[in-house]
Amino acid sequence: MPTLHWIGKDKVVSHHQDVPYRVLEHKYGFAAGKGEQSVPTNSGNKIIHGDNLEALKSLLPEYEGKIKCIYIDPPYNTGNESWVYNDNVNHPKIKKWLGEVVGKDGEDLTRHDKWLCMMYPRLKLLHKLLADDGAIFISIDDNEQANLKLICDEIFGSNNFVSNIIWRSSDNSNNDSKQFSVDYNHTLVFSKRRNWLSNKLLRNAQQSSHYKNPDNDPRGPYFDGNPISSPNYRENLCYDLVTPDGKIIKHPKNGWRWSKESLEYKLNTGEIRFNESYTNIKRRTYLNEQKGLPPSNLWIDLEETGHNRNAKYDLVKIFEESSSKNVFQTPKPSKFIDKIIKVCCGKSDIILDSFAGSGTTAHAVLNLNKQDGGNRKFILVEMEDYANEITAERVKRVAKGYGTGAKAVAGTGGAFDFYELGLPLFDENQNLNEKVGLTKIKEYIWFSETRTSFSERLNAEVQSSQSINEDYKLGVKDGTVYYFIYEKDKLTTLDFDALELIKTKGEQYVIYADNCLLPKDFMARKNIIFKKIPRDITRF
Incomplete structure (x- = not known):
């Protein structure tokens, strides 16, 4: 299979493994009809402000292999830096990252090298998050389409290439064009597995x-x-x-x-x-x-999938005229994302957009849920400072309704939780970073072992009447009892005295501690698995 080489590739092919795991700090929840609240809504919908590389890493414990549909609209690398959405890889955060990861070689990079260095580790993490029966849709134009196809062939597998959707993004030809009028964009589609099947679409x-x-x-x-x-x-x-x-x-x-x-x-x-x-x-x-039809890869019906100009007009309506100066120049229409979700998802699947921009993906999810009573979930990640004032604000207005009089648009309903990226879980010496707090550490350990949330663990124990006040106990999952024997100011040891702390009975025990003095044959007879802190803590 042909592979693409560029300056800095050797520094980024495995960089996703070195990205620090940062905890997510909950800032507020929002629910239509209630407004903002300090406690989580637990709706499953998330908007995360922060570097999407680190945010994707922080999603792995809970969402690895669970995302049915990923849609991203990354920078097209056109060199245009005048928009609210910075369509270039010369962003200060990207420059800083390139300097740290690629090093001195980064001084010689062309903008195409920089773009590939930026995209590669993000696509590696997105591949990990994608479900076996899921697909990723990536919008791009001719500046990087050929390069994107080659690195996706490498990461997702050339056999898992599904299609290149041609979407008519403009409703009229550009009379000012000096060569060809650009009227369409590409959307590359890759699956996690070769036998992926799209949903059939209703006949129009x-x-x-x-x-x-x-x-x-x-x-x-x-x-x-x-x-x-x-x-x-x-x-x-x-x-x-x-x-x-x-x-x-x-x-x-x-x-x-x-x-x-x-x-x-x-x-x-x-x-x-x-x-x-x-x-x-x-x-x-x-x-x-007749059942539905397989989707075509030629999306040129402007009524069905919309175009950039009416998507911008929709944003102006949502934010009102006074805010129109802050509106993106070429946002994606919600109809376009709507069709992608219909092609890829069922009514209760998770949709991830790690280049969230103005929040169109969440808009489309809420619209579809209102139309068919679905319970789809969205996760948005946005690194820019407008993540709250534009991305999250749009979702709020769509959920509760916007406009007045004849132009009023009814709300879709819905809720979400807004997060900022917090501290890394491990410090520079790869020890647990105690500044993140014991609760976050326990959440991480539980996720790494069971792939279920801490709240699910509590609910299950309350329902089964197994909840016992034990400081070191994490929970019970499928007959296995998990303990995390950890103290901030001293080393902990799993010995016969420590076993007195184990109050919950199970078929197997996984116990974390700093040291272990129990005989191996005793642990084998009692089905005890010891894991050393921090050596045996799973790294995502």
């Missing part, structure tokens, strides 16, 4: 228009087409038909698709009919029996 009016009902068939509109012949030769399917007027219709090369008895039955019921000249037969296909 145009696709259904050739179904008619001229004879008032009680089964509704239909389409008459030639019956499908058998794909493989079978002797019992090779028979001739005799028409009502005595003509002979020869069988196809491999025979008919049905046995003689089945075909005669279909002729009697009217599902199969002779054509007007009695030279062939035709099959009546009813519209109400």
Whole structure:
């Protein structure tokens, strides 16, 4: 498989493993009808302000392999730095990161090298977060499309390339263009596994228009087409038909698709009919029996998927005219994201957007949930300072409704929690960073062992009446009891005295401590697994 090489690649191919795990600091929750609140909403919807590389790492314990749909609209690397959304890799934070990770080689990087260095470790983490039955959709233009395809082939696997969706992003040609008017963008689609299947989409009016009902068939509109012949030769399917007027219709090369008895039955019921000249037969296909269609990779219907100009107009309406000067120049329309979600997701899946921008992805999720009663969840990550005043603010207004009078738009409902990236869990010596607090450390350990949230652990124990006041106990999962014997100011030891602290019975015990003095044969008989702090704590 062809691979792409650029200056700095050797520094970033494994950099995702070195990215520090930072805790997420909850700042506030928001719920439509209630407004902001200090306690978490536990809605499952998250907006995170911070470097998306570190934010993606912080999502791994809870969400690794669980995200059904990832949509990202990364910088297109056009060199334009005049927008609210900085469409260039010369952002101060990116420059600082390149200097730290790539080092002196970064001084010689072209903007394409910089862009690839920026994207590669982020795509590696997104690959980890993607579910086995999920897909990632990446919007891009011709500046980096070819480079993006090659690094995605490397990270996701060339066999997992699904499609390059061509989306008509402009509703009119640019008369000021000196060469070609740019009227479309690419959206590359990759799956986690080769056998990924998209959802079928409902037929639109145009696709259904050739179904008619001229004879008032009680089964509704239909389409008459030639019956499908058998794909493989079978002797019992090779028979001739005799028409009502005595003509002979020869069988196809491999025979008919049905046995003689089945075909005669279909002729009697009217599902199969002779054509007007009695030279062939035709099959009546009813519209109400048809399932959806596989999505096309040509998205040019402006009514169906929207375009940049009406997406910008929608933002102006949401934020009102006084705020229009802060609106993005080329936001994605919610209709476009809406279609991506319909192609990829069910009604209760998680959608992640780690280049959140104006928050279109959350807008689309809330709209769809309102339309069909779904319970889809969104996770947005935005590194820029407008994460709260634009990204989160848009979601608030969409959820509670906006506009006045005839232009008022009803709210979708919904809730989310807003987070900032906090301190790293491990310090520069790879010891636990006690400044993050014991609760965050316990949450991390529990996630790393069980892939479930700390709140789920509490709910399960309350329901099963197993909750016992034990300072070191983390919880019980699938018969295994977890303990984290840790003290801030002293070393802890798992010995026979420490076993007196173990009050909950289980089929197996996983116990963290600084040291262990229990005999190995004793631990084997009692199904005790010792994990040394910090050596055996899982690193994501």
